[in-house]
Amino acid sequence: xxxxxxxxxxxxxxxxxxxxxxxxxxxxxxxxxxxxxxxxxxxxxxxxxxxxxxxxxxxxxxxxxxxxxxxxxxxxxxxxxxxxxxxxxxxxxxxxxxxxxxxxxxxxxxxxxxxxxxxxxxxxxxxxxxxxxxxxxxxxxxxxxxxxxxxxxxxxxxxxxxxxxxxxxxxxxxxxxxxxxxxxxxxxxxxxxxxxxxxxxxxxxxxxxxxxxxxxxxxxxxxxxxxxxxxxxxxxxxxxxxxxxxxxxxxxxxxxxxxxxxxxxxxxxxxxxxxxxxxxxxxxxxxxxxxxxxxxxxxxxxxxxxxxxxxxxxxxxxxxxxxxxxxxxxxxxxxxxxxxxxxxxxxxxxxxxxxxxxxxxxxxxxxxxxxxxxxxxxxxxxxxxxxxxxxxxxxxxxxxxxxx
Amino acid sequence: xxxxxxxxxxxxxxxxxxxxxxxxxxxxxxxxxxxxxxxxxxxxxxxxxxxxxxxxxxxxxxxxxxxxxxxxxxxxxxxxxxxxxxxxxxxxxxxxxxxxxxxxxxxxxxxxxxxxxxxxxxxxxxxxxxxxxxxxxxxxxxxxxxxxxxxxxxxxxxxxxxxxxxxxxxxxxxxxxxxxxxxxxxxxxxxxxxxxxxxxxxxxxxxxxxxxxxxxxxxxxxxxxxxxxxxxxxxxxxxxxxxxxx
Numbered sequence: 001x002x003x004x005x006x007x008x009x010x011x012x013x014x015x016x017x018x019x020x021x022x023x024x025x026x027x028x029x030x031x032x033x034x035x036x037x038x039x040x041x042x043x044x045x046x047x048x049x050x051x052x053x054x055x056x057x058x059x060x061x062x063x064x065x066x067x068x069x070x071x072x073x074x075x076x077x078x079x080x081x082x083x084x085x086x087x088x089x090x091x092x093x094x095x096x097x098x099x100x101x102x103x104x105x106x107x108x109x110x111x112x113x114x115x116x117x118x119x120x121x122x123x124x125x126x127x128x129x130x131x132x133x134x135x136x137x138x139x140x141x142x143x144x145x146x147x148x149x150x151x152x153x154x155x156x157x158x159x160x161x162x163x164x165x166x167x168x169x170x171x172x173x174x175x176x177x178x179x180x181x182x183x184x185x186x187x188x189x190x191x192x193x194x195x196x197x198x199x200x201x202x203x204x205x206x207x208x209x210x211x212x213x214x215x216x217x218x219x220x221x222x223x224x225x226x227x228x229x230x231x232x233x234x235x236x237x238x239x240x241x242x243x244x245x246x247x248x249x250x251x252x253x254x255x256x257x258x259x260x261x262x263x264x265x266x267x268x269x270x271x272x273x274x275x276x277x278x279x280x281x282x283x284x285x286x287x288x289x290x291x292x293x294x295x296x297x298x299x300x301x302x303x304x305x306x307x308x309x310x311x312x313x314x315x316x317x318x319x320x321x322x323x324x325x326x327x328x329x330x331x332x333x334x335x336x337x338x339x340x341x342x343x344x345x346x347x348x349x350x351x352x353x354x355x356x357x358x359x360x361x362x363x364x365x366x367x368x369x370x371x372x373x374x375x376x377x378x379x380x381x382x383x384x385x386x387x388x389x390x391x392x393x394x395x396x397x398x399x400x401x402x403x404x
Numbered sequence: 405x406x407x408x409x410x411x412x413x414x415x416x417x418x419x420x421x422x423x424x425x426x427x428x429x430x431x432x433x434x435x436x437x438x439x440x441x442x443x444x445x446x447x448x449x450x451x452x453x454x455x456x457x458x459x460x461x462x463x464x465x466x467x468x469x470x471x472x473x474x475x476x477x478x479x480x481x482x483x484x485x486x487x488x489x490x491x492x493x494x495x496x497x498x499x500x501x502x503x504x505x506x507x508x509x510x511x512x513x514x515x516x517x518x519x520x521x522x523x524x525x526x527x528x529x530x531x532x533x534x535x536x537x538x539x540x541x542x543x544x545x546x547x548x549x550x551x552x553x554x555x556x557x558x559x560x561x562x563x564x565x566x567x568x569x570x571x572x573x574x575x576x577x578x579x580x581x582x583x584x585x586x587x588x589x590x591x592x593x594x595x596x597x598x599x600x601x602x603x604x605x606x607x608x609x610x611x612x613x614x615x616x617x618x619x620x621x622x623x624x625x626x627x628x629x630x631x632x633x634x635x636x637x638x639x640x641x642x643x644x645x646x647x648x649x650x
Contacts, residue, residue: 004520004524004531005517005519005520008519008520008524009519012518012519012560013519297515298515298517298518300515301511301515301516301517302517302528303476303500304474304476304503304509304515305503305504305509305528305529305532305576306500306501306502306503306504306505306529306532307500307504307532308496308497308500309496396476396477397471397476397477400476400511400515
């Protein structure tokens with residue numbers, strides 16, 4: 001009974017039902033497309049960041065503290081051997097590579113710039129700069145006295161690829177080491193702060209400059225990026241069990257840019273959700289209120305026949321629930337069509353910190369399916385509550401007096 | 405047989421006191437500082453199986469009276485007893501239950517649910533009473549046959565004539581096996597021939613299944629079908645005839 005009248009009302013008032021479904025569907029479709037676009041953009045940025053940071057980095061706990069030097073707190077050879085065993089026992093880990101970072105002074109002619117030198121295993125697939133190079137090439141196996149420098153730094157010191165620079169490293173024991181570096185390539189990063197202060201060199205030469213064969217960090221790449229947090233936690237537990245003084249940082253923790261960007265996208269989508277929900281809410285409220293008021297006499301009749309107030313309320317909310325579900329499904333269908341057209345056209349976008357443009361897509365996954373559906377459903381059902389309540393409380397005699 | 409149990413279990417001989425009785429029934433409407441008596445200290449009773457016609461002009465209080473004894477309005481003072489039970493003691497839920505189980509309503513404008521078919525309109529009170537599917541179907545079909553609407557089950561009210569709509573309304577009023585049917589100007593929106601047929605049908609059903617009918621009207625011809633005729637004017641009732649005797 002509580003389904004019969006709502007269902008009949010929807011199927012037999014075709015124009016009104018179509019209008020309501022169009023409004024709800026439009027809201028759902030819009031949310032689906034925007035959310036798919038946001039997720040796709042985030043995925044592209046994640047890919048770019050993973051190439052730079054890998055999934056998880058491992059170092060001594062104190063290294064993560066501000067101003068700490070990896071040289072004074074390196075991963076010892078003994079700890080590195082045990083760490084490699086743990087990595088071997090962790091099936092989710094696809095690959096790893098070592099690195100060492102320390103401070104130095106980069107000098108070209110009479111200009112100098114303090115920099116953070118990150119010595120990495122050249123040619124390793126764990127950290128990959130290929131898509132951020134704007135000139136030259138990346139570090140390759142067999143490279144020794146070569147360097148990758150940031151775009152900002154190259155502009156500041158007027159450095160081009162193939163230029164030779166001097167580098168001065170303070171080893172921390174009062175002794176300094178002077179070396180030479182040939183610029184292999186120039187990279188672009190998400191921030192000028194990184195581009196202006198960070199250079200990459202091959203690990204063996206870095207260790208030579210630092211006067212030690214230690215390593216400061218181990219970068220780990222995973223088979224599946226979604227397991228990052230879980231694997232990082234498992235590694236922490238294993239380090240603790242093995243009494244290793246090591247700690248992990250995920251790529252999300254290492255990139256403040258990502259948290260900022262994600263926060264920004266969340267804000268945009270949150271705003272859109274509020275706008276869409278409010279629009280759907282008020283338009284559907286208007287449509288339902290009109291529709292319910294037109295049925296005052298019908299409500300008076302069913303109440304006079306013995307229908308309870310709660311049953312009348314339920315009839316109206318069931319009607320809006322059916323509308324919400326159908327509107328959500330239709331909206332998702334329309335959203336998928338829009339996404340297919342958008343993806344078919346193929347719009348290019350260069351994400352921050354990348355050089356190569358990527359094809360921007362509207363992602364189609366469960367993650368951007370259920371929120372628009374739920375939003376349109378909730379907005380519809382909530383918008384029906386007040387008119388449904390009002391109608392259920394209508395005085396029977398007054399309702400029966402209403403002219404049709 | 406129209407309904408499943410009424411005819412077999414009850415006859416109009418069976419009478420255990422007034423089905424409905426009013427005691428100093430008063431309904432006052434307030435319009436600004438003015439008080440209008442819709443019903444003024446009315447004492448009235450109807451027995452099971454009675455066919456009572458209440459005559460009166462527009463604004464005389466006919467509909468007010470039906471609303472009060474139909475439990476869809478509350479008196480300002482006085483009491484309505486249904487089967488001896490004072491209805492002022494009933495809460496909203498109990499009143500709704502009384503309406504759906506004991507009272508059938510027929511309206512001047514038919515008041516059918518426009519989105520439901522003739523069958524579904526008649527079925528509605530049984531859905532409220534949660535009657536099983538098979539039994540429900542049988543009762544609805546019996547009633548539709550009894551009111552002469554065979555073959556029109558699937559028509560929606562808009563596709564029916566005024567007389568047919570009122571027949572659907574009569575079937576709906578009777579399908580839940582009520583003890584009392586209240587009809588508010590059932591012939592007002594019908595031509596005289598159709599109105600006559602509707603009244604004949606109501607009288608037939610009254611005699612056949614022993615349901616009390618209270619029909620309010622300003623149509624003097626309706627009184628011809630009455631066991632009792634009562635006049636109403638300015639919210640007061642006056643018995644005119646009983647069993648057709650002046």
